[in-house]
Amino acid sequence: MNKRWQGALILILCAAVLTSCASERKGTLTIYAGLYEDHAIKVVEAFQKETGIKTSYVRMSGGEILARIRAERSAPKASVWYGGPADTFVQAKAEGLLAPYLSPNAKWIDEKYKDPDNYWIGVYVGALALVSNRKWLQDVGLSVPQTWEDLLNPKYKGMIVMADPRSSGTAYTILATLVQLWGEEKAFDYLKKLQGQVRSYTTSGSTPGRSVGMGEAGTAIMFAHDAVKFYKEGFRDLLIHYPGEGTGYEIGAMGMIRGGPNEKEAQTFIDWALTKQAQELGKQVGNYQWLTNREAVSPEEAVALEALSVVPYDQTWAGANRSRLIERWVKEVQGGR
Structure with missing residues (x-):
């Protein structure tokens, strides 16, 4: 093989390597968080470290998040809504603001903590x-x-x-x-x-x-x-x-924002956030909700609903x-x- 052809082959191989690397690059992710700031920070840091996906968050109350998603519906800025009562997610679903996604890790969550159409899923109670x-x-x-x-x-x-x-x-x-x-x-x-x-x-x-x-x-x-x-x-x-x-x-929920950027990364976050390890992060920074993953260990201070006199609270009706x-x-x- 002459030097001319050798040079061309090298260029082709380099281009192939660069294309492969580019295809493996991970996108970024923006989350609207309806839980405590320290909890959101812990989750974002752990998710970034584990997946390599650069992630940012904006902390707001549930009603504020709903209003923000409404305002941005033609050009969403965030991909995931994480935390806050499921009632608000029910309304967002009815308004066409959420996208359905069935995570393989949803199997660890009881049916009573899930939307039947997979628009939201509970992570704490x-x-x-x-x-x-x-x-x-x-x-x-x-x-x-x-x-x-x-x-x-x-x-x-x-x-x-x-x-x-x-x-x-x-x-x-x-x-x-x-x-x-x-x-x-x-x-x-x-x-x-x-x-x-x-x-x-x-x-x-x-x-x-x-x-x-x-x-x-x-x-x-x-x-x-x-x-x-x-x-x-x-x-x-x-x-x-x-x-x-x-x-x-409340069922503290999580869902994917319809039309949000980086759908693959959003799905990766939801899969990760449903795991035992991810759900247990909150108690490390002083958050004491009951956890929905059957394998997760809830904080000692958390109280199960079964131990209380609770109304038959209908999330769907409330939303x-x-x-x-x-x-x-x-x-x-x-x-x-």
Whole structure:
């Protein structure tokens, strides 16, 4: 073989190698995270290290994520929605904002934690609770509320904090819980009375717990696992009670955004996030939800739903009625503000 042909062969081989390398390059991934910042950071770091896929995240409350995906539907910026109550995912599915994906690792998740059409799947579970500051209540001479009805005691006026259901998945879970517990008319009659007791409404569902922990208010309505996190961080006066009449819960979900970039990488993330190892990352940074993977070891502090008096919470119904119930809450409870 003469030198001319040898040179051409070398060029062909180099081009083949470069093409092969290029085909193996991994894309990037952007996630909208509806869970705690420290949890999101831990997950992103572990996923990047294990897969080599460069990943970024934006942390928002569930309602904020839904609004962002709506606004971006013609040109999505993110590929995966990770964390936050499944109710909001149900609404996103109905609006055509999510894409179906059946992960091979979905076999490790019980059917009750999955969308039957594979638009979302649960990664954790947590129940609502009444979270109070023991010292604050003692200082003002009040006992700790232990039921929904207790919150209407005139002595608690101005001492309660909760989030706004327009932005917070936690707050919408509260609203949907009361409707499913008592029926819509009784629930809204209760919420109108509760309005007079509430000190403030926050954007995020976990913020009320920090406010109560710091002694700025007496009782928060929030997810119990968030309160456990604050207790572990040093707010030792926090007390957790599950309402005696029954409580609701969230299935913290995950789904793929329709039309989002880098679909292959998004699927890889979902597969990975359903594994035992990925689900157990949260407790390493102080997150205490019950985990959905049957093989995963939930935190010792997590409480299984089976140990509580929970309402028969229908995620599908809650998601389908989310816009209507929030609009009614704004009109009748907030006076249209």
